[in-house]
Amino acid sequence: MQPRGAYTVITHAEFCQRLRQGLQSNTDKILLRVVMSPQLDAPIEFTGRELLGRAEQFAANCSLQRDREVVLLLLPHSPELFLMELGLVLEGHIPAILAWPTSRVDAEKYQRNLVHQLCQLPADRLITLPRLAANLEGSLPYPVTSLALENSEVFEKQFPANRVSEQLKIEVLPERHSSPAADTLFLQFSGGTTGAQKAIVVTATMLTEQLTQLGDALRFSGGDGIASWLPLYHDMGLIACYWMPLWYGATSIQLAANDWVINPQLLLEYISRYHATICWLPNFAFSYLSQRREQTQQAHSLESVRAWINCSEPVRSRSVKEFRTAFVDRGVRPENLQSCYAMAETVFAITQSHLGRELRTVARSEMNHGSGSYTELPFDVIDDVYVSSGTALANTEIKIVGVDGQPCGDAICGEIHVRTPSLFSGYWGADGFQTHSLRDGWHATGDYGFQRDGELFVIGRLKDIVIVGGNNIFPEDVEAIVNTVDGIYPGRVVAFGVEDPEYGTQSLGVVAEMKGEFHEEAAQELEDAIRKLVLSTIGTAARYVAVVPQRWIVKSTAGKISRRETRERFVREMVASV
Amino acid sequence: MLPDSVAIRKAAQEAAAELTRRPIKEGQRLVSSGLIDSLSVLRLIALLERKLQVTIPPETLQPEDFDDLDLIVATVKRVAKPAI
Numbered sequence: 001m002q003p004r005g006a007y008t009v010i011t012h013a014e015f016c017q018r019l020r021q022g023l024q025s026n027t028d029k030i031l032l033r034v035v036m037s038p039q040l041d042a043p044i045e046f047t048g049r050e051l052l053g054r055a056e057q058f059a060a061n062c063s064l065q066r067d068r069e070v071v072l073l074l075l076p077h078s079p080e081l082f083l084m085e086l087g088l089v090l091e092g093h094i095p096a097i098l099a100w101p102t103s104r105v106d107a108e109k110y111q112r113n114l115v116h117q118l119c120q121l122p123a124d125r126l127i128t129l130p131r132l133a134a135n136l137e138g139s140l141p142y143p144v145t146s147l148a149l150e151n152s153e154v155f156e157k158q159f160p161a162n163r164v165s166e167q168l169k170i171e172v173l174p175e176r177h178s179s180p181a182a183d184t185l186f187l188q189f190s191g192g193t194t195g196a197q198k199a200i201v202v203t204a205t206m207l208t209e210q211l212t213q214l215g216d217a218l219r220f221s222g223g224d225g226i227a228s229w230l231p232l233y234h235d236m237g238l239i240a241c242y243w244m245p246l247w248y249g250a251t252s253i254q255l256a257a258n259d260w261v262i263n264p265q266l267l268l269e270y271i272s273r274y275h276a277t278i279c280w281l282p283n284f285a286f287s288y289l290s291q292r293r294e295q296t297q298q299a300h301s302l303e304s305v306r307a308w309i310n311c312s313e314p315v316r317s318r319s320v321k322e323f324r325t326a327f328v329d330r331g332v333r334p335e336n337l338q339s340c341y342a343m344a345e346t347v348f349a350i351t352q353s354h355l356g357r358e359l360r361t362v363a364r365s366e367m368n369h370g371s372g373s374y375t376e377l378p379f380d381v382i383d384d385v386y387v388s389s390g391t392a393l394a395n396t397e398i399k400i401v402g403v404d405g406q407p408c409g410d411a412i413c414g415e416i417h418v419r420t421p422s423l424f425s426g427y428w429g430a431d432g433f434q435t436h437s438l439r440d441g442w443h444a445t446g447d448y449g450f451q452r453d454g455e456l457f458v459i460g461r462l463k464d465i466v467i468v469g470g471n472n473i474f475p476e477d478v479e480a481i482v483n484t485v486d487g488i489y490p491g492r493v494v495a496f497g498v499e500d501p502e503y504g505t506q507s508l509g510v511v512a513e514m515k516g517e518f519h520e521e522a523a524q525e526l527e528d529a530i531r532k533l534v535l536s537t538i539g540t541a542a543r544y545v546a547v548v549p550q551r552w553i554v555k556s557t558a559g560k561i562s563r564r565e566t567r568e569r570f571v572r573e574m575v576a577s578v
Numbered sequence: 579m580l581p582d583s584v585a586i587r588k589a590a591q592e593a594a595a596e597l598t599r600r601p602i603k604e605g606q607r608l609v610s611s612g613l614i615d616s617l618s619v620l621r622l623i624a625l626l627e628r629k630l631q632v633t634i635p636p637e638t639l640q641p642e643d644f645d646d647l648d649l650i651v652a653t654v655k656r657v658a659k660p661a662i
Contacts, residue, residue, distance in 0.1 A: 037640075040637070106610070258616075258640065258641070261616045261617065261619070261620075261641070262616075262619065262620070262636050262639050262640060262641060263636040263637055263639065264620075264636075265636075284617075288617065288620075291620075292620065469617065503617060507615075524600070528611060528613075531611055531612030531613055532610075532611050532612055534612060535610075535611075535612035540615070541612040541613075541614070541615035541616070542612060543615055543618070
């Protein structure tokens with residue numbers, strides 16, 4: 001093993017050279033399968049050589065005008081999206097994948113919000129589907145390139161042919177103060193929705209280090225196979241399920257998230273058919289799959305999978321047990337259920353559990369939550385145990401910091417801090433590249449947890465971030481959106497997460513006070529308007545929406561709105577009572 | 579035997595009301611309005627299966643197929659099979 005702290009700096013050119021060699025050496029081996037609805041039985045396949053050739057051809061066809069363009073990709077799940085990401089990197093450009101909307105959003109609101117978001121990003125170009133490109137053209141301060149997919153019209157059917165620019169005041173692009181580092185490969189978004197999108201710059205060194213250390217921890221090789229439904233705009237989908245197999249010459253099969261949600265057993269079918277060996281899933285997916293167990297008519301064997309990795313949400317013992325019980329007869333073994341702690345700021349993984357060993361747990365009653373205000377945090381932990389996320393990857397250091405800023409001892413809770421060569425150095429946002437302030441190279445993650453015997457246990461978020469199905473949603477974004485609804489008392493909106501024990505994730509909740517006198521019927525109309533607006537701008541439905549009379553929202557003694565107490569009141573009066 | 583349109587509509591109305599905790603009107607959008615999220619579509623399917631004693635195979639379905647009562651009736655009639 002390398003000594004901790006030692007790592008190799010790799011340039012963009014060196015990275016691409018190694019990647020090209022790897023793809024070329026897999027001349028006839030299929031490295032990528034993309035499943036496209038409705039031809040779910042016939043994935044589109046690419047060998048290493050085909051991937052390389054098609055990816056470079058795609059990027060070249062875009063006729064980018066200058067070197068190292070920052071290119072936003074707004075495309076649905078498709079072979080072209082996978083090829084563009086790879087091709088643009090190989091051609092020396094900097095792709096950044098944006099979330100494609102689910103096909104049920106309000107098109108007009110979505111497009112207007114999109115323009116607002118895109119104007120905040122100092123990109124050089126947007127590549128999207130033809131109709132959306134036509135609608136957005138003229139509204140953005142950079143060119144929009146149209147890319148037709150084989151079935152563009154299927155994806156575009158929800159967008160009426162209507163230029164957004166006619167309705168929107170063009171915003172002025174902030175001047176770009178600096179550029180991403182010379183060895184930047186691509187950008188990945190960490191979250192944020194309403195103009196506050198922050199992209200993380202991933203360099204060749206960061207990615208290589210991540211793939212090497214995670215690969216070692218997983219004993220990953222070209223013989224592995226990945227099955228994924230995770231979108232490429234999510235770090236788990238992009239890094240673990242796409243770049244990882246590409247780098248090692250392993251095969252991945254990629255489903256669309258939409259297809260998986262309605263038909264979760266598709267994943268099991270493909271695992272069985274192609275003998276996948278590793279499958280990353282957010283915690284809720286373990287519960288979700290378990291509950292659909294009876295729907296899986298065919299007995300797909302899952303014996304080939306050596307690691308089911310639970311990641312992107314706090315690991316719940318209940319979800320792990322449900323999955324193990326539901327699929328034990330298909331070959332899922334307790335020692336194959338694994339976990340990982342990851343975030344886009346460190347490219348992806350920080351820890352990995354030990355292969356071939358059951359996940360460690362610690363009883364809640366044994367834990368010392370330390371002293372100070374952390375004990376006041378509302379963590380709805382539904383299990384009676386905490387589940388380990390494993391140990392730090394080689395070259396990665398973790399420390400737990402208390403409210404006093406001092407490192408905590410073993411088994412004492414505090415904020416998780418991390419230091420690794422894969423750690424980001426800044427965000428690419430409205431003001432160009434902004435260096436992130438790190439103290440001695442340590443990043444304060446905003447997550448709460450503890451270490452015990454070298455293993456990390458993640459309990460929840462210190463910051464008010466709602467994690468719905470592995471996606472981070474900032475309550476401030478939701479509140480800002482809902483504040484724009486006519487009839488809502490401006491500034492009297494609170495968004496929060498409500499634990500969903502059935503699926504082992506959180507649901508989004510919103511409480512807003514009505515302006516003026518309260519009427520039930522008007523409140524319901526406002527609730528409908530809020531649901532529609534949140535869905536079309538955030539892309540996630542708010543499961544709980546309540547429009548309430550004035551002075552319902554709880555304020556602290558200092559007169560500030562208390563998100564925690566409002567949430568508690570809401571759960572007590574409107575969720576628990578059902 | 580498969581249930582008729584009237585029975586499906588009644589079951590759909592009850593199931594959607596149960597999920598959303600509010601009465602569901604004709605023509606009211608469920609998924610595109612944000613009233614039911616993607617994960618809850620499967621909850622809706624499970625409720626329909628129980629109420630109607632059918633199985634609804636999810637192959638080729640999309641959340642939009644359950645966006646209002648008319649669509650639910652059409653979808654169930656198209657894909658449902660009697661429960662074994």
